[in-house]
Amino acid sequence: LHCLPPSVEPRVSDHIPQIIDMIKQIIDNGYAYCVDGDVYFAVERISDYGRLSGRKLGDNRAGERVAVDSRKRNPADFALWKVSPYALSIQLFSNITELEELDFLRCRFIHCKVA
Structure with a gap:
């Protein structure tokens, strides 16, 4: 393809605290x-959600490609963070106030506490 190699190859696992901070701001x-x-x-x-794609929010047909998650307020809402079923002790609450990063057997887990 004659592409240049990337100058930076960031790993999402190296930036989990920053990602959580950004998600907290969005909340x-x-x-x-x-x-x-x-x-x-x-x-x-x-x-004006959908302006970039040229589609209106009302044009979406819920459940056509993916089963509708009844927990969502709107079927078009998308996940910013999903709890891992493999994490040892992950608890996320609507009022995230304190974060601790744990290293365990070379795997990273995020443990969130409510004050």
Whole structure:
């Protein structure tokens, strides 16, 4: 393809605390919400959502490609964070106040506490 090699190859696992901070800001600003530890972006909060794709939010047909998650406020809402079923002790709440990063057997887990 005659592509140049990337100058930077960031690993998401190296930036988990920053990602959680950004998601917390999105929640605090009212653009995301928590359900059972998962965090979803509320697409209805963006008045021109879909402008880039040329589609209107109302044009989407829920459940056509993927089963509808009844926990979402809107079927078009998408996940910003999903709780891992493999994590040892992960708890996410709507009021995330303190984060601790744990290293365990070369795997990283995020443990969130509510004050």
